[in-house]
Every structure is written in C-alpha cells, then in structure tokens.
Amino acid sequence: MMMMMMNGGEATEAELFLNCDDMSVLERQRVQLNYHQYHHPGFEPTLPCFFPNSSKMNVGEVDSFLPSAGLDLPEIYGELHGDARISVSPGNITTESGNSKKRKFGCVDTETKVFNEKKKMMMMDREVVVEEEEEEEEEEKSKVTEQCTRSIMKMKNKAKKEQNSCSNDSSKVTKDSQRTDYIHVRARRGQATDSHSIAERARREKISERMKFLQDLVPGCEKITGKAGMLDEIINYVQSLQRQVEFLSMKLATVSPRLDFNVDEIFSKEVVSAPMMNLPNTVMPPHMMVNSGYPHDMVNSGYVHFNPMQQVVTSSDPLSCFNNGQSATMWDSDVQNLYKTPYPDDMEMVFIYSVFIKGHHTYFEIDESCGGVNGTELYPDVKYMTVSEFLDTLL
Amino acid sequence: MERQIMNNKKRLFSVEPTELSPSEVFTRKYTSHLVPALKKLNMDKSPSPINQLTVKHEVDKALALSAQEFAWSGFLLQKLSSSNNPTTTTSSSSNGTRILEGSCKEDEDGEIEEKLSELRKLLPGGEEMNVEEMLSEIGNYIKCLELQTIALKSIVQDTT
Numbered sequence: 001m002m003m004m005m006m007n008g009g010e011a012t013e014a015e016l017f018l019n020c021d022d023m024s025v026l027e028r029q030r031v032q033l034n035y036h037q038y039h040h041p042g043f044e045p046t047l048p049c050f051f052p053n054s055s056k057m058n059v060g061e062v063d064s065f066l067p068s069a070g071l072d073l074p075e076i077y078g079e080l081h082g083d084a085r086i087s088v089s090p091g092n093i094t095t096e097s098g099n100s101k102k103r104k105f106g107c108v109d110t111e112t113k114v115f116n117e118k119k120k121m122m123m124m125d126r127e128v129v130v131e132e133e134e135e136e137e138e139e140e141k142s143k144v145t146e147q148c149t150r151s152i153m154k155m156k157n158k159a160k161k162e163q164n165s166c167s168n169d170s171s172k173v174t175k176d177s178q179r180t181d182y183i184h185v186r187a188r189r190g191q192a193t194d195s196h197s198i199a200e201r202a203r204r205e206k207i208s209e210r211m212k213f214l215q216d217l218v219p220g221c222e223k224i225t226g227k228a229g230m231l232d233e234i235i236n237y238v239q240s241l242q243r244q245v246e247f248l249s250m251k252l253a254t255v256s257p258r259l260d261f262n263v264d265e266i267f268s269k270e271v272v273s274a275p276m277m278n279l280p281n282t283v284m285p286p287h288m289m290v291n292s293g294y295p296h297d298m299v300n301s302g303y304v305h306f307n308p309m310q311q312v313v314t315s316s317d318p319l320s321c322f323n324n325g326q327s328a329t330m331w332d333s334d335v336q337n338l339y340k341t342p343y344p345d346d347m348e349m350v351f352i353y354s355v356f357i358k359g360h361h362t363y364f365e366i367d368e369s370c371g372g373v374n375g376t377e378l379y380p381d382v383k384y385m386t387v388s389e390f391l392d393t394l395l
Numbered sequence: 396m397e398r399q400i401m402n403n404k405k406r407l408f409s410v411e412p413t414e415l416s417p418s419e420v421f422t423r424k425y426t427s428h429l430v431p432a433l434k435k436l437n438m439d440k441s442p443s444p445i446n447q448l449t450v451k452h453e454v455d456k457a458l459a460l461s462a463q464e465f466a467w468s469g470f471l472l473q474k475l476s477s478s479n480n481p482t483t484t485t486s487s488s489s490n491g492t493r494i495l496e497g498s499c500k501e502d503e504d505g506e507i508e509e510k511l512s513e514l515r516k517l518l519p520g521g522e523e524m525n526v527e528e529m530l531s532e533i534g535n536y537i538k539c540l541e542l543q544t545i546a547l548k549s550i551v552q553d554t555t
Contacts, residue, residue: 203527210530217537228503231510234533238517241540245454248547252433253450255554 418542424461425546429453433550458543465535466528470520 211230215221218237224230354360376384432453452475459471514529515521518536521529 206527207530210527210534214530214534214537217534228506228510231507231514234537235510235513235517238514238533238537238540241537241544242517244544245540245547246451248544248551249451249454251551252454252547252554253446255551 418538421461421539422542422546425457425543426550428460429457429546430550432457454543454547458539462535462539465532465539466524467519467521467532467536470523474519 211227214234215224215230218233221230221233224233376382433450436449436453455471456475459468459475462468511526511529514533515524518524518529518533521532524532
C-alpha cells in the first residue's frame with residue numbers, strides 16, 4: 001500500500017521507507033524461496049501462500065520496480081552473496097548521488113534487521129567494501145555529503161525504527177500475514193528487538209565501519225584487531241603528524257627569509273605524484289602517497305631543478321617572474337629561445353651544446369664576434385696537440 | 396611569453412593536468428593559501444626575525460581554509476581567530492603520558508573511553524562531536540594532515 005503511493009525520484013523520507021519496503025518484501029520473498037528451496041526443491045514460490053492477497057499488489061509493484069532496476073528476481077534469490085542487490089540498491093530511482101548514498105545506507109540498515117547472522121556479516125563486509133570502494137572512486141568532498149547523509153540517516157533511522165518497533169514481528173517464520181502494511185523485521189537469533197537495541201546495534205556497526213576505514217588510513221595497522229589497540233595507533237599517528245607539521249613549520253620559519261617561493265613548482269611536484277593515488281587496489285591512496293611521497297619528491301625535485309640553463313643563468317626559477325617580474329631581465333636570449341622549443345629528447349646533447357658551443361656556463365664573458373675563444377690561449381701552460389698532429393702519430 | 400613558458404612548464408611536469416582529485420585540490424588550495432601568507436609575513440617583518448608561532452599560525456590557518464568542507468576546520472578557524480597567541484594544534488608532550496585509571500582493574504570500556512577522549516583532544520572541535528562523527532572527522536583530518544606535511548616538505552625543500 002505504502003509502496004504504491006510513492007513514485008519517482010524524490011529523496012524524501014518516504015522514499016526511504018519505500019525502499020525499505022522494497023527490501024523487506026524482497027527479504028520476504030527470498031526467505032520464502034529459501035524455505036521452499038530447502039523444503040520443496042523446485043517449487044516455484046507463489047507468494048499468496050504466505051501472504052494475503054493484498055500483498056500480491058506489493059509483489060506486483062516490486063516486479064515493476066525491479067525490471068527498471070535491471071535485476072532478475074531469480075538471480076537475487078539464488079545468490080547468497082547478493083552482489084546483484086548491492087548493485088541494484090543505489091540510485092536507480094534517483095540520480096543524485098547524495099540520495100543514492102542515502103538509499104545505500106537505508107538498505108544496509110534494513111538488511112541488518114532482517115538477515116540471520118552469517119549472511120549478515122558477509123553482507124556487511126561486502127557492502128562496507130563496496131561502499132569504501134565507491135567512496136574512493138568518488139571525491140573526498142562527497143564524504144561530507146555522505147557524513148551529512150549518515151547523520152541524517154541516523155536520525156531517520158531512529159525515527160523509522162521507532163515506527164518499526166511498534167509493529168515488529170520477531171517470529172522466525174513470517175507466518176502471520178495479517179499485518180501486511182507494517183514493516184516486518186526479522187530479529188537475529190538471540191537478540192532483542194526493541195528499538196533501542198536495534199538503534200544501538202546500528203550505531204555500533206557504524207562505529208566499527210569507521211574504525212575499519214581508519215585502519216586502512218593509518219599505516220601499519222593491519223594486524224591490530226582490538227578497538228583499543230586501533231585507537232592507540234590512531235592517536236599515535238595523529239600526534240606524530242601534528243609534530244611533523246610543527247617541526248616543518250619551525251623549519252619554515254628559519255628558512256623563509258629566502259623568498260623564492262614558487263607555487264607552481266610545488267604544484268608540479270604534487271601533481272606528478274598524483275598518479276600514484278589512482279591505484280585501484282588501495283583503499284586509501286593518499287596513504288600510499290605519503291609513504292611513496294618521499295621517493296616521488298626526490299624524483300620530482302629532479303624534474304624541477306632540471307632546466308640547467310635557468311639554474312645557472314638566473315638564481316630563481318623563471319616562473320618566479322610570474323611572481324616578481326624581476327628576473328626576466330636577467331635572461332639570456334638564447335635561454336629564452338630554448339624554453340620556447342618543445343622539451344628536448346637528448347638532454348646530453350643540449351648540455352654539450354650549451355657548454356661548449358654556446359659557452360653559457362663560463363664565469364667570464366665570451367666574445368662572440370671573434371669566433372669564440374681559443375682554448376690554447378686561455379691555458380697557455382698546457383701542451384696542446386692539434387688533431388692532425390695526433391692523427392699523424394697513428395700512421 | 397611568460398604564459399607560454401608557464402604552459403610549457405605545466406606540460407613538462409604535470410602528467411594529468413586536467414584531473415583534479417580531492418587530494419590535489421586540497422594541496423593546491425593549501426599552498427595557494429600558505430605561500431602568499433608566508434610572503435606577506437616576510438615582507439612585513441623583514442627587520443625582525445620571523446616568529447615561529449606566527450608561522451605555525453599561518454600554517455594552521457592555511458590548513459583550515461583549505462579544508463572547509465570538514466567540520467573540524469571550522470573549529471580550527473575559531474580557535475585561531477579567538478586567541479591572540481596562536482594555539483598550537485599539537486598536543487606536544489603533555490599527551491604523551493596516558494592518564495591511567497585509578498583502579499588497577501582493566502575496564503576495557505573505560506580504556507576505550509579514555510582513548511576516545513584523548514582522540515577528541517587531538518581533533519579540533521572533537522569535544523563537541525559524538526563518537527561516530529568524530530571518527531569520520533578524524534579520518535579526514537589525518538588525510539589532510541598527511542597532505543599538509545607533504546606540501547610543507549616541498550615548500551621547505553624548495554627554499555633550502
């Protein structure tokens with residue numbers, strides 16, 4: 001009944017309920033199918049056996065929903081892992097990612113209510129992984145919306161759970177079909193079903209989810225299993241990071257009088273190390289970046305200091321002319337021409353050309369007009385041999 | 396001409412110039428906040444040596460400004476603007492010692508609570524958040540701190 005009222009892409013609380021309805025009906029159907037599979041193999045589940053006629057309409061609704069979700073019913077049913085369902089759940093009905101996240105979490109919560117323990121743990125792990133992966137694919141900023149949605153979800157869940165609790169059916173087999181417009185919640189074996197403990201359970205699960213996330217974030221935490229140990233590690237890590245920042249800023253204070261800051265240079269270092277972050281396997285790429293940040297900095301500083309001409313001719317990076325505008329006058333015109341050309345493939349040749357042919361790296365002036373400097377004149381003490389003389393000796 | 400050279404430079408160094416992952420965004424913002432601030436500091440105070448605390452202040456400010464999508468940055472900004480003497484966000488050595496419970500009995504929940512409260516102290520604004528919020532904010536905070544250290548390192552390297 002409730003389901004038929006809602007339609008289309010509104011991310012409202014009702015939508016959440018709607019979705020939960022979806023899931024709970026699916027759960028019911030799955031349970032039915034499993035039940036049938038175990039007890040009557042090959043028996044096609046006809047829901048009316050267990051549910052009254054009114055729910056047939058619900059089923060119809062579900063059917064009409066599911067094709068839009070691109071999902072085959074039998075596929076869900078057969079699968080214990082339910083990956084198909086994970087792919088269904090987010091955002092088929094709405095297109096906003098924030099809403100889809102809401103829905104995702106909504107599904108998580110309903111599932112925690114309904115599954116038996118084993119399935120649930122698998123689901124949670126899988127979904128946490130999926131969520132984390134999906135999180136990592138999306139931007140960090142969306143984390144904020146996610147957090148907002150999480151906190152919103154929390155409140156909505158509480159409200160929802162209060163509603164659910166009024167009508168909770170804690171029996172193991174949903175045989176009583178009288179109250180079809182209530183949301184049936186299946187309790188885990190041996191667990192209380194009142195709203196407080198459900199909320200508490202959901203809270204605890206969220207916290208452990210966050211802890212897992214932090215575990216991936218903090219390096220060297222894979223082996224630690226206890227909450228307390230993890231928290232210890234996190235505290236130590238945050239403290240060490242803060243101390244590092246303090247130390248670096250102290251260093252900066254002593255060093256900063258030399259003001260050739262160059263924002264773009266720094267950017268280039270960061271940007272080149274950016275590809276490291278898109279590794280598919282890691283959940284927390286920036287963590288990789290930190291650990292590999294050092295070698296990258298080395299590599300990048302190699303790049304950055306790489307245009308030797310500018311290093312010798314000017315004391316600051318040419319880009320600082322973007323900042324100060326002073327060093328442009330110091331440029332050799334040849335150097336400028338070099339920069340206009342595309343990046344050379346053979347750097348060694350460029351060095352040789354620059355040093356020996358163009359005479360850039362000398363500490364004295366070379367008069368171009370007289371055809372360069374004769375090395376023999378520069379160093380008269382050394383005994384020289386002409387090339388032809390040398391070749392003559394080989395004859 | 397300068398722009399051309401700048402463009403060439405960019406082509407030189409950046410492998411994926413158009414892609415802007417959040418870490419990059421943060422780093423860019425951070426450096427674009429910090430570097431001008433440091434320059435300004437330098438120019439204003441060139442007669443006297445630069446105060447370390449003010450640098451720290453600028454560093455923290457840049458951090459807070461570049462991470463405004465997170466809750467803790469607001470708290471950090473508040474802390475910075477409210478105090479004349481810039482407060483250090485590091486807890487220094489005072490938090491190195493763990494505050495042990497009076498009784499010898501190992502109450503696990505109590506331990507965890509202690510650790511959580513310590514974590515709260517580390518995070519700006521941590522005291523006002525509940526546990527779940529705080530845990531996710533800590534995640535963001537750690538990430539931003541890491542990026543900040545990398546940026547600071549490269550700035551320092553650049554100037555030495």
